[in-house]
Amino acid sequence: MLPSLVALTMQDLLAGGLFSLAALEDAAPVALQMPATSSGWKAWNRFRTLCDHHVRLCCALELTVDKTSEKELERWLAEPVRCVILSPSTFLLNRSGYPVLPKKAKALLEQLFRRQVQVIIAEPQSVEQNEGLLPRLSYIARLFQALPPLSQAERFAYSHMDTLQAPLQPLADNLESETYELFETDPVKYAKYQEAVFIFLTERKQEGRPMPFCVMVLGAGRGPLVEAALKAAERAEVEVDLYAVEKNPNAVQALRHRKRRDGWSSVQVVPGDMRSWDAPKKADVIISELLGSFGDNELSPECLDGAQRFLASDGVCIPISYTAALTPVTAPGLWANARQGAAGGGVADLETAYVVHMQHAFYPCSAVKDCFEFHHPNWTMESNDRCVDLDFEIEVDSLVHGFAGYFDCVLYGPEHISIHPKNFSVGMFSWFPMFFPLRHPQYVPRGSIIRSHWWRRHDAHKVWYEWALTEPAPTEVQNPGGRSWPIGLL
Numbered sequence: 001m002l003p004s005l006v007a008l009t010m011q012d013l014l015a016g017g018l019f020s021l022a023a024l025e026d027a028a029p030v031a032l033q034m035p036a037t038s039s040g041w042k043a044w045n046r047f048r049t050l051c052d053h054h055v056r057l058c059c060a061l062e063l064t065v066d067k068t069s070e071k072e073l074e075r076w077l078a079e080p081v082r083c084v085i086l087s088p089s090t091f092l093l094n095r096s097g098y099p100v101l102p103k104k105a106k107a108l109l110e111q112l113f114r115r116q117v118q119v120i121i122a123e124p125q126s127v128e129q130n131e132g133l134l135p136r137l138s139y140i141a142r143l144f145q146a147l148p149p150l151s152q153a154e155r156f157a158y159s160h161m162d163t164l165q166a167p168l169q170p171l172a173d174n175l176e177s178e179t180y181e182l183f184e185t186d187p188v189k190y191a192k193y194q195e196a197v198f199i200f201l202t203e204r205k206q207e208g209r210p211m212p213f214c215v216m217v218l219g220a221g222r223g224p225l226v227e228a229a230l231k232a233a234e235r236a237e238v239e240v241d242l243y244a245v246e247k248n249p250n251a252v253q254a255l256r257h258r259k260r261r262d263g264w265s266s267v268q269v270v271p272g273d274m275r276s277w278d279a280p281k282k283a284d285v286i287i288s289e290l291l292g293s294f295g296d297n298e299l300s301p302e303c304l305d306g307a308q309r310f311l312a313s314d315g316v317c318i319p320i321s322y323t324a325a326l327t328p329v330t331a332p333g334l335w336a337n338a339r340q341g342a343a344g345g346g347v348a349d350l351e352t353a354y355v356v357h358m359q360h361a362f363y364p365c366s367a368v369k370d371c372f373e374f375h376h377p378n379w380t381m382e383s384n385d386r387c388v389d390l391d392f393e394i395e396v397d398s399l400v401h402g403f404a405g406y407f408d409c410v411l412y413g414p415e416h417i418s419i420h421p422k423n424f425s426v427g428m429f430s431w432f433p434m435f436f437p438l439r440h441p442q443y444v445p446r447g448s449i450i451r452s453h454w455w456r457r458h459d460a461h462k463v464w465y466e467w468a469l470t471e472p473a474p475t476e477v478q479n480p481g482g483r484s485w486p487i488g489l490l
Contacts, residue, residue: 031060031082036108038072038397044079045399045443048332053441055336058082060120061112063090065104071396073108077115078330078362084112087122091136099136106143113144115359152187156429161359164337164435166352167292170219171299172488174248180222188428189417190228193287196318196411197232200285205238209284212239212266216283218274218307219290220244222254226267229287245270245277275306282312286376288319293355293419293434295324295407296456299463299487301374301384308377317376322409324371325420328392328400328450330362331435335401338437350439351484353405353465357432364398364444368406368421371454384463386456391471394444401441403452403467405434436467444472462486 032047034040044059051057058080064087065073091099101109109119121136168175183189197215204213215233217225226244233240244267246252252271259267270277286307290300304317311317334356341349372386394400408418417425419433444450451471457464464482469475479485 029056029058029082031058033060033062033085035062035064036073036076036105037064037066037068041072041075041079042397049399049443053332053336053339055333055340060085062087063101063105063109065102065108068104069396070104070107073104075330075362075364075396075398076108077111078332078360080333080360081112081115081117083118083120084109085120085122086136086140088136091139099139101139101143109140110143110147113147152427152429156185160357160432162333162337162356164334164341164354164356165432167294167297167355167434167487169298169488170290171303172490174250175221177222177250177254180251180254183430184222184224186428186430188425189289189430190224192411192415192417192425193225193289193318194228194232196413196415197229197285197287198235199413199415200316200318201233201236201238201240204284205236212241213284214281214312215240215242216279216286216307216310217242217244218286218288218303220246220255220269221248221251221289223258225287225289226255226258226264227262230264230266240266241281242267243270243279243283244268245272245274247271247273274303277307277310279310281310283310283315284312285316285318286311288317291319291322291407291409291431293407293431294353294405295322295409296372296374296384297353297434297465297487299489301376301378302458302463302489304376305378305381305384308379311377315377316412319376319409319411321373321375322407323373325368325406325408326371326390326403326436326452326454327363327368327421328365328394328398328444328452329358329402329404329435330364330398331358331360331401332399332441333360334358334435335437335441338435347439348484350437351479353434353436353485355432356435358404358435361404362398363404364394364396364400365392365450366395367392371405372456384456385458386454388454390452390454392450392452394446394448394450397444397446399441399443400438400450402435402437405436407431436465438469439476439478442469442472442475448472457482458489461490462488 034044060083061081062085094100215229244255255269290303292298338349369390371388406420408420408423410416419431449471453468455466462482464486466477466479468477
């Protein structure tokens with residue numbers, strides 16, 4: 001019997017007739033013992049679907065790999081694997097005669113270690129095998145002990161793993177001090193901003209422009225961007241007049257305190273909304289950090305469009321542009337948690353996107369495709385509504401629970417910040433990806449296409465996203481009219 005689990009095989013569950021869902025309502029989770037093969041995953045997927053994706057159903061994984069591909073093995077990283085069972089036949093003998101795991105099995109187990117799985121070395125069937133039990137135990141212990149230590153970003157993210165968080169709405173809500181403090185500890189973001197501002201100010205200086213340069217930090221929070229801009233100006237050996245605009249009254253007080261404490265003589269703190277502020281002069285550069293995990297989901301386009309009226313005709317916005325991107329994701333735990341979420345388990349919970357550090361997730365398609373793109377300044381006042389169709393070819397039989405969303409942002413010149421998997425700013429932890437759930441998970445066979453449709457819309461009071469599929473089967477449009485997840489403009 002597995003610790004704290006009810007351990008069952010498929011034969012146990014199906015013997016004598018249909019399995020009763022009442023077994024899943026017991027105090028202990030029910031662990032279904034499955035081989036880590038392709039056929040094992042298909043059997044598991046059929047069974048958990050019959051059980052309506054019940055949150056108490058989990059896996060005891062027999063780590064037999066056979067001819068299973070690495071991509072097929074990676075599917076198990078999304079599943080609720082509670083135990084890994086290692087039989088004597090799983091091990092090979094190396095040149096020195098010591099038991100080791102095959103390369104693919106070792107790679108999977110090392111990743112599962114981070115998911116706090118229990119490892120069970122199965123009892124040998126013969127005396128000869130029993131003599132090798134201690135070397136197998138020692139080998140697994142060495143694998144675990146050899147895991148590299150967590151980085152600063154990984155330590156920060158560890159407590160947030162697979163935790164669904166509602167996206168911030170900084171226009172509608174004033175952020176709390178704890179939120180500001182969390183963001184301000186990011187070791188990468190503000191260094192990147194400082195470098196971008198330094199490059200801009202150096203170029204302006206080399207062009208012979210008259211000083212002081214007018215710098216406006218919009219949405220200044222408690223001042224980390226102000227500090228970055230002042231350090232950049234000092235490095236570039238230029239004079240600046242800096243306006244720190246912030247609508248949150250508590251953050252305004254923090255800015256005024258820092259101005260006095262840190263001697264920010266060139267800084268003027270401006271309380272109010274950037275969209276309605278009457279600036280005294282034109283800015284050489286507007287600096288902001290209004291991005292959300294999906295790029296525009298905290299309404300950076302609307303804010304900067306409303307503020308660009310006080311940007312000089314040859315002025316620059318930092319960031320210059322940002323692009324949202326999407327890829328399908330298998331995330332049964334996240335989907336199940338969303339289904340029984342804060343809105344009472346109704347439609348609204350599965351029509352809301354969440355900020356989440358995805359741990360139990362699998363990506364059945366290697367492509368991550370661009371979705372919505374925005375550039376600043378937007379002198380022609382192009383609409384910020386968007387519509388795009390994205391097709392993804394699935395590389396392995398999968399159950400798709402939704403889409404993972406990211407952003408890539410060009411600050412200025414070569415400087416960028418990104419949570420895009422293929423262009424990630426290493427060490428940055430200010431943003432986790434977005435999870436856009438599907439109301440109904442979609443089984444998608446290898447080689448088939450999942451065709452998705454995405455809309456960004458607005459009215460006088462809010463902005464919202466809508467999304468739907470037409471392949472492998474048509475689905476309803478989710479979040480129509482922003483009924484479940486509006487992003488307030490006021």
